[in-house]
Amino acid sequence: MSLMYLKFFEKHSGMVLRKEHISAWQVNWRPKAESAPLIAKSLNIGIDSLVFIDDSSMEIEYMRNAFPEVSCVQLPSDPADILTMLQNLAFFDKLEISEEDRKRADMMRAEQDREAFGSQVSHDQFLKALSLRLELFKAQAEDLGRITQLINKTNQFNLTTRRQTLDELRALSYSESHLIYGLRVTDKFGEYGLTGAVIIEISADKRAWIIDTLLLSCRILGRGVETSLLAALANDARAGGAVELISSYLPTKKNGLAARFLPDHGFSRVDDKRWCLSISQAPQIPSHVERIVKSSSGDLHAA
Helix, strand or coil: CCHHHHHHHHHCCCCCCCHHHCCCCCCCCCCHHHHHHHHHHHHCCCHHHCEEEECCHHHHHHHHHHCCCCEEEECCCCHHHHHHHHHCCCCCCCCCCCHHHHHHHHHHHHHHHHHHHHCCCCHHHHHHHHCEEEEEEECCHHHHHHHHHHHHHCCCCECCCCCCCHHHHHHHHCCCCEEEEEEEEEECCEEEEEEEEEEEEECCCCCEEEEEEEEECHHHCCCCHHHHHHHHHHHHHHHCCCCEEEEECCCCCCHHHHCCHHHHCCCEECCCCEEEEEHHHCCCCCCCEEEEEECCCCCEEEC
16 A cells, blocks of 8 residues: 555544554556455455445446456445445345454454465465464354354355355254354464354264365365364264265355365265265374364363
8 A cells, every 4th residue: 555545544633444454455546347356365255255336437337347246336426425325235234243253354464464474485384384273163152143154155165055044053053963063273373263164964873974064264275274174074073973974065156166175085976966985084184284172171272
């Protein structure tokens, strides 16, 4: 961001926002549609997650033509109407604000620090230096709101993209034949937050764990978290007496990123929808990842 723009954040008496509140920016004279993919990349999100707000009909039209998946909003010509219009937008409405939402700006800054570090070293050096710590845990009532968010907005790394309401998740949490897992990941740069979720259906004979839902936020991919999640899940299944994992991959227009997850991790195709993995053949947690487990007392220890 240029020094001229920084002055507004630092010195303007009416400025409530500060530079640290901005997770990503592109300040230049190029058409704004050219900056949209750069913003999405820096935040490690899909471009369809962006909302573009502008007062120029030309810029709005350019954005719509270049990226139809971006939601576009044109500001009214009278500045006095802008606040009312923005307050009436539904894009940012939420029934509740999760702890993840409150920490999002900090987590985005940590991701930028990771990206900067990763550009200076090899991929293997980057992974070893991260000191990744993974906590796969059975979700509690206070986790279900965030997990509902993930289930309903995660499109790219999502095996089935089945959607669930908060009430449906609460009902499943009381089911003896289902388990709901959350995944938290941290590294030396900070927290990634609650960025993964798994819903398991346990077969009547308890010998199979059926993966109804498995999803991960895109911002933790490519660092061994995918393999670590499956390995930790298989360990829990083995402890529960299961001998196999059964899963599905239901392709959509957006979840091609997850297409290779099952075959790349040893699953064999059973039929058009189902894949099966013997737990004895499940992968191990990569050496650069440490699994953290909660004890009955609530303390954390390495597995």
